[in-house]
Amino acid sequence: GENVEQHPSTLSVQEGDSAVIKCTYSDSASNYFPWYKQELGKRPQLIIDIRSNVGEKKDQRIAVTLNKTAKHFSLHITETQPEDSAVYFCAARQSAPAVANTGNQFYFGTGTSLTVIP
Amino acid sequence: EAEVAQSPRYKITEKSQAVAFWCDPISGHATLYWYRQILGQGPELLVQFQDESVVDDSQLPKDRFSAERLKGVDSTLKIQPAELGDSAMYLCASSLGSLSYNEQFFGPGTRLTVL
Numbered sequence: 237g238e239n240v241e242q243h244p245s246t247l248s249v250q251e252g253d254s255a256v257i258k259c260t261y262s263d264s265a266s267n268y269f270p271w272y273k274q275e276l277g278k279r280p281q282l283i284i285d286i287r288s289n290v291g292e293k294k295d296q297r298i299a300v301t302l303n304k305t306a307k308h309f310s311l312h313i314t315e316t317q318p319e320d321s322a323v324y325f326c327a328a329r330q331s332a333p334a335v336a337n338t339g340n341q342f343y344f345g346t347g348t349s350l351t352v353i354p
Numbered sequence: 355e356a357e358v359a360q361s362p363r364y365k366i367t368e369k370s371q372a373v374a375f376w377c378d379p380i381s382g383h384a385t386l387y388w389y390r391q392i393l394g395q396g397p398e399l400l401v402q403f404q405d406e407s408v409v410d411d412s413q414l415p416k417d418r419f420s421a422e423r424l425k426g427v428d429s430t431l432k433i434q435p436a437e438l439g440d441s442a443m444y445l446c447a448s449s450l451g452s453l454s455y456n457e458q459f460f461g462p463g464t465r466l467t468v469l
Contacts, residue, residue, distance in 0.1 A: 240396075242396075267454055268454035268455045270457075270458070272460075278462070279358075279445070279460040279461060279462050279463060280397070280445070280460045281460070282457055282458070282459075285455065285457075287454075287455055325396050325397070327396075329454045330454060331453070331454045340452055340454060341387075341399045341402055341410055342387075342397075342399065342458065344396030344397050344398070345396050346394075346395055346396050347394070347395065347396050
């Protein structure tokens with residue numbers, strides 16, 4: 237199965253600085269890579285995603301880059317704000333399987349606890 | 355905005371007791387997932403449904419866990435008997451389908467504490 241590794245496990249930055257979180261995956265069949273933000277006591281929410289046919293995607297202060305050759309993808313947050321403080325999870329998923337009624341699960345990283353210091 | 359609903363939000367039980375969690379996915383979502391999230395870790399899939407069929411339960415401890423989605427809508431996850439190591443957050447999620455890029459929406463979770 238797929239193995240997703242995420243680093244660092246904790247990250248502290250000053251408000252206004254940038255934050256970078258990196259993930260690696262093992263299965264070249266994975267083709268979809270979402271990032272989730274989970275605030276304390278709340279549900280994970282999708283913040284950005286990227287498909288394998290794209291190398292970079294940006295949404296305001298958040299960007300994700302993907303290197304298929306090296307099997308790694310990264311989340312970049314610029315101009316960080318205190319409300320960016322949360323746990324961030326990366327994930328990887330393969331295409332819907334060719335065989336009916338078999339799964340294609342999301343494999344999650346272990347999370348990065350980001351603290352933005354005012 | 356439609357959301358995935360779960361109940362209860364919190365459950366405290368003693369070991370060897372039975373517990374059940376309920377999930378109501380977003381209307382029209384064919385794919386439903388149950389995850390277990392241990393504090394400090396990412397969600398780990400327990401079971402994935404496509405409509406009423408189980409398509410992946412390879413990580414479900416079947417000696418004590420069971421899941422059903424009888425009419426292809428809401429779903430129940432049961433643990434019997436509960437063990438101390440089952441203490442965790444149980445998250446339900448749903449997506450429109452099983453295409454890799456179908457967005458997955460999470461419910462608020464049920465936090466289980468086994469004493």
